[in-house]
Amino acid sequence: MWSIQFKGFMRRLWAFIVCVLLLGSARAQERITLVGEDDWYPYAAARHGKAHGLGVDIITAAYQSVGVEVNFRTMPYARCMAQVKAGQELGCFDSAPDSQLNADYLFHQTPLFDATIGIYAMASSKERNLAPQHLKGQRVGFTNGYTYGDAVELDHSIARDVARTDLLNLRKLLLGRTAYSLVYTRVVDHLQATHPQELGGKIKQVGVVMNTRLFVSFSKLRPESARYAKLLDQGLKNLHTDHSYAQILQRWNTAPP
Incomplete structure (x- = not known):
């Protein structure tokens, strides 16, 4: 049993x-x-x-x-x-x-995480503390598909010069095709470290577009x-x-x- x-x-x-x-x-x-x-x-x-x-x-x-x-x-x-x-x-x-x-x-x-989108100009620029309103009427470098906040996205006076990558965006700045490039600051730090001869000492941050929060975009x-x-x-x-x-x-x- x-x-x-x-x-x-x-x-x-x-x-x-x-x-x-x-x-x-x-x-x-x-x-x-x-x-x-x-x-x-x-x-x-x-x-x-x-x-x-x-x-x-x-x-x-x-x-x-x-x-x-x-x-x-x-x-x-x-x-x-x-x-x-x-x-x-x-x-x-x-x-x-x-x-x-x-x-x-x-x-x-x-x-x-949080990140900062910087406004970049040639190293010879005397400008500083720029904000989105200072981009009005300027030819500005953007990266394809990126968004830069409503203050920039809704300002149709900005002449957008769109590049496929952030590096190409900055190269247009170096060639004088744009007055400014909008790129995340830590990305620029990385690009300057990995392309020192091309970028080192030739560009500088002269302002901030915004400090922003980053997310995953899910499909509706x-x-x-x-x-x-x-x-x-x-x-x-x-x-x-x-x-x-x-x-x-x-x-x-x-x-x-």
């Missing part, structure tokens, strides 16, 4: 263990694919065939804390955003929301977007709570170019 009861207990125990393992495996195997920009170091770039950067590390850690594994793809930012808008991809990063993007994309609530055409936006918010909250967010920032603040 005891043997029969014991065998029954063991069968139920094994059934319970199998269920727990299956549920754990299912959660661990939940995967999504997000697309990062391929040329925006140190935030997101393709390095050795893989996505690499501050944004990549923050997104990976945040989703990992809520049981989601992220597969990353990289492509030019403008194409990335177009595919997300069309519902071909779930999400693209890193984006600075404005009135137009808010109409076309779904965003989570907690930013990935994908039914799962709202869920993964909420999970990303929960994951970012987890990172701030256990202080791993600060550790990631510190690692990238001391990262080599």
Whole structure:
């Protein structure tokens, strides 16, 4: 009698263990694919065939804390955003929301990180403390697909000279094709470090467009977007709570170019 009861207990125990393992495996195997920009170091770039950067590390850690594994793809930012808008991809990063993007994309609530868009001129310039209003009527370098806040985007007096990459944007400045270039400050730091002969000592920051927060742009055409936006918010909250967010920032603040 005891043997029969014991065998029954063991069968139920094994059934319970199998269920727990299956549920754990299912959660661990939940995967999504997000697309990062391929040329925006140190935030997101393709390095050795893989996505690499501050944004990549923050997104990976945040989703990992809520049981989601992220597969990353990289492509030019403008194409990335177009595919997300069309519902071909779930999400693209890193984006600075404005009135137009808010109409076309779904965003989570907690930013990935903060960054500054600088106004750059030739090193010989005597100007300083420039702001968006000083760009009126000027020929200004932009990077394809990027947004620069409503103060710039809605000012149609600015003559936009659009380049495919930030480096090409700055090269137009050096050639005298534009009066100013609008580029994120840490991106310029990286480009000056990796192109010292071309950029070193030849350009300087003369103002700020804005200090902005960066996010993942989720597709409004994908039914799962709202869920993964909420999970990303929960994951970012987890990172701030256990202080791993600060550790990631510190690692990238001391990262080599």
